[in-house]
Amino acid sequence: MAETQQETVFKSVLELANNNEVPEKYIYAQGSINTSPLLLAVPQVDLILLTSPDRQQELNKLQSGLKSCGCIQVINHGIEDSFLDKVLEISKQFFALPTEEKLKYARTVNQIEGYGNDKVLTDNQRLDWSDRLYLNVFPEDIRKLQF
Numbered sequence: 001m002a003e004t005q006q007e008t009v010f011k012s013v014l015e016l017a018n019n020n021e022v023p024e025k026y027i028y029a030q031g032s033i034n035t036s037p038l039l040l041a042v043p044q045v046d047l048i049l050l051t052s053p054d055r056q057q058e059l060n061k062l063q064s065g066l067k068s069c070g071c072i073q074v075i076n077h078g079i080e081d082s083f084l085d086k087v088l089e090i091s092k093q094f095f096a097l098p099t100e101e102k103l104k105y106a107r108t109v110n111q112i113e114g115y116g117n118d119k120v121l122t123d124n125q126r127l128d129w130s131d132r133l134y135l136n137v138f139p140e141d142i143r144k145l146q147f
Contacts, residue, residue, distance in 0.1 A: 026126070042065065042069055042073050043073070044072070103115065
């Protein structure tokens with residue numbers, strides 16, 4: 001299995017796309033994915049309301065959102081739009097780099113941080129056709145950057 005993990009970490013989507021055949025790990029059985037439109041809106045959780053005396057309703061929305069769709073949209077978080085725009089621009093710049101440059105930041109097999117694909121947990125796991133850059137930035141003591 002270690003060989004499979006190593007292969008997944010270092011084969012970018014671009015490399016996979018250059019092959020004549022789609023690797024089996026990226027093929028889902030017909031009907032195994034629900035392709036119907038999302039019927040449930042992603043809940044918005046107001047960070048300010050989570051700190052108010054009347055926070056129970058917001059806590060319920062948080063719990064419900066994480067249980068029902070696995071995600072939430074956080075509003076009133078205090079992060080400036082200009083900062084978020086800058087993060088988006090830097091992300092675009094990173095993914096526009098040549099593959100050789102991005103591979104300098106490749107995650108190792110046993111780590112989640114870094115550039116790469118899905119972490120392979122089982123031999124029969126189906127993978128997403130995507131490249132990712134995962135970084136823990138806060139709190140600083142959990143960072144494991146080794147680049």
